[in-house]
Amino acid sequence: MNILMIEDNESVCEMMAMFFEKEQFSATFHHDGAQGYQAYKDNPTIWDIVILDLNLPSMDGMQICRKMREISKETPIIMLTAQDSESDQVIGLEMGADDYVTKPFSPLTLLARMKALHRRAHIVVNESENQDQDQFNIQTDTVKINTVTREAFYHDQEIANLTPKEFDLLVMFAKNPKRVFSREQLLKSIWEDPFFGDERTVDAHIKKLRQKIELVGPQVIHTVWGVGYKFEDSGEA
Template identity: 65%
Template sequence: MKLLMIEDNESVSEMMKMFFLNESWDVTFAFDGKEGLDDFLEAPESWDMITLDLNLPTMDGMTVCREIRKVSKTVPIIMLTARDSESDQVIGLEMGADDYVTKPFSPLTLIARIKALHRRSSIVEVVPEEVAPIENTEFDVITEHFKMNTKTREVYLEDKPIEGLTPKEFDLLFTLAKKPKQVFSREKLLELVWDYQYFGDERTVDAHIKKLRQKIEKVGAQVIQTVWGVGYKFDDSGVDTK
């Protein structure tokens, strides 16, 4: 794995360096936001993972994350932050981060988070140059109004492509859509989509659902429904085809 760690605390970087070496990962360290963004922009397609501190000199982590997402929608980003307020974490996720870890953290916890996110993001998204005729046999999920292909990472609502999904948004939508009308609690979605427990921190699910709904609504009717007090479900039975 080739990893970019953007972290201004050199003691944290030195501590993590030992653990990264133990995993035989190729890691580049940057100590301010502008330096980290420049490192990323030198070869955007070469990075497998980015860990990004929120409080950085020169350019803050939110801005760095936003600039990275302008270039790459898919590179996995874990945000590291000393802040633990709900607003900071949700804003980070809305800027495009896939996960966050609150300082102080255990190095083994960060390693586990990186591995879990890398597993989930290992499928390369393939974007066709032009829309080809849709064959039902190509899709892993097919409902009356919705189709989804996990190999090509294509999603269609009423034969219109839902574009710009991050790896986590795609996985979240697939988890819901493959079992239409089944209600998933936030805890269950954390387990299935993020591959580990968030110890009761469910705001990340809500933030990803919000962004996912925005992208779906650009195409057509909303198919992710809130079941108040329980969680979320996929249901396209109310899509108006007129």
């Protein structure tokens, strides 16, 4: 795994460098936000994962995350946030981060999150090798999805700018229309099992996914109060 870690606390970087070395990961560290972003911008395809602190000199983590997502929707991004800052966590997810870890954090917890994101990215790549890129392999009454090109359309209008987690959620819902998924089930399937974070991560991702769907058509992801979420578009057929 080739890691870009943008974190201004040198002690944290030194600690993680030891863990990365033990795992035989390659890691590049930047303590300045603008420099870290430039390192990503220069070679966006070489990074398997980005670990991004929220509070950085020159350019903060929110700005970096947003600008990285303008370059690529695919690179997994884990944001480091303060323990008591729920708003920062939600905003980070809305900017396109795939996950967050709260400070102070356990290095083993961060490694577990990284491995889960990296594993899921490789599953997508392996599946795509056996599929026709012109094929919509998931179709409902209104939505069609190509999991190779990772494109989704509502009728003929693209549901644009989906982050990796938003796309994976849409795929899971569209594969199982009318089935109700709890937050716990979605976390186990889309994130990792066991999941060490806050279940509200699911709500933040679904909120953004709904907003992007509503730009092109009526809502197809519905809340089942007290239970979870389901996909339902038969009324639009």
